Amino acid sequence: MYWLEQSQVEMLLSKLAENYELFGPRRDEVSGEVIFDRLEDLHQLDLSAPIPYNPPKYILFPHYEEILKYRYNRKTKEVAIERINHLKPKALVGLRACDLNGLMCLDRFFLGQEFVDEIYLEHRKKLFLVSNTCVRPFPQCFCVCTDSGPAAREGFDLDLTLAGERYLVEVGSKKGQKMVEELGLKEAGPEAAGWKKKVVDESVSSFDAFAVENKAWISRATNRLTTGFIKPEVWEFIGNQCFECGACSFVCPTCSCFNVEDVNRLDGTTDRVRTWDSCSFEGYTKMAGDHNPRKPVEDRRNKRFFCKLSYSQSKKYLRPGCVGCGRCARVCPGDIGLPNVVTYIRREITGE
């Protein structure tokens, strides 16, 4: 491990900025919200800021993305199809462990199944990832219950842990190693590992203050969901509170459903765009001719929780589909974020 002084953070950023577009948590001046955003200026990065309200998934999997452009001339029967590539290397600095785990879920889902998603792959190819240990959890967090924090274990190029006044730097890749060497960071002694462990342990123990309710119940809920033993009434109860707004899907670091549409432009070309979609929307499964195999909202609603918690979905992500960031609970107008859903499942089990 190495030491990175607070004063050296800027050096790291400048070095990264030579080859990468920089993204990281910054405070929005108007709303005061923390957002994971493009950093126009190195000073915008705020490593001490609370968890950003949006996960970084949009950088690899944009809300709205043109994937193909074509032009078809019906008179001459000429077709020209052009693949749109977005090959700008990007550095994501200050990723929280939950969000890094979210990216790894997306990697395994988009790149590790029967087919490789070539569009995601283009985005993923040239990334530099710098994670940031949560030395203190935030009120919405429950990553300890989903095994995705407060410190990252893998997937990063560099991992930062604030220990006292400076950062302990753990290297996770050759790219990361090259970077610390180029920066000439001071090597930390053998006691560094113990120091990091102490910081992480303290962070974990402080979860007791707010993640009390559902701790240890997520695995029970997973068991119930996988075996299909949750009564339809529970889903009905949850479904009745759903506004079908899709916000949970959009702030979820691992939700990756998308829609594809061909949009005709005035210049006679057509863009094939892919956009985020959500299984909570009624039209999600509607086929041409209006046949819709899923109708009631609870029938659609439980699909999302199935993705987050079931074992069969975990096999695709090689970990639970929920990374415990708590964003769904924060944005849901119907108060059925994942922690509450686990509570309802728990109440069914215990008969509270």
Add this chain to the structure above:
Amino acid sequence: MESSLIPIVTVPEVATVVEIREEIDEVKTFYFNFDRQEIEQAFKIKSGQFIMCTVFGAGEFAVSLPFSPENDRKHISVRRVGKVTAALHELQPGDKIGIRGPFGNGFPFEEIKGKNVIYVAGGIGLIPLRSSIVHVLQHRPEFGRVILVYGARSSRDLMYKESIRVWQATENFETYFTIDRPEPGWNGEVGFVNQLVAKINLPAENTVAFVCGPPVMFNSVIKELKLKGIKEEHIYSTLERHMKCGIGKCQHCAIGRTLVCVDGPVYTYKQIKTLGEQI
């Protein structure tokens, strides 16, 4: 993208519509060839698979493949139902379409050699079964009894009349037809296809059944087939879902824990029962 990469995953391959036939009311068959010779050569399918078809300027839709993997003209048969299929129906011979695929698991073929094969279709449910029927008939001596039970609303709604006449000329291909209501000039059976299945003598031992049709027909036919003694794991069907990618990523076609595009579209009835969702 590599020019030899099959299936075609991301960028559609351009194909020319060479002939269009009116099959039945609102259903047309489009014969096509790929513009690039190397794709034309490399494009191989299994019966039961599907493709994603782009109608330029309108969008893309999933469609099952009705042609045999061997020595059959490439075509799709499509009913006008939504925006994109309506645009497809406007095309003329010489127009271009885009093709991605083929995708999906397909019907079993090698595994069912030596068995009796029963096809039960309702309406345009014959489209996805056609590929397997032609393939099996091309290898007729390697199978036991081969039977088609086909029902439609009226005689005008029976698909592939021309193909059926050709198949009937094949030795040992048993066909049974029914229409929902009596019609002048119709001498065949009248009633739903499940009623016809109940009536005829079907083998149960060493038999597989392929069923495709609207959900109501599907459930009633399965019931009859089971009464005949055909095992749930020997009844196959192909499912349809709203699809956007065809490669297991967009998740629109999720049924239970499976995705129709990569785990299906062909399922046994035994599997369908465990999906826990409407089909």
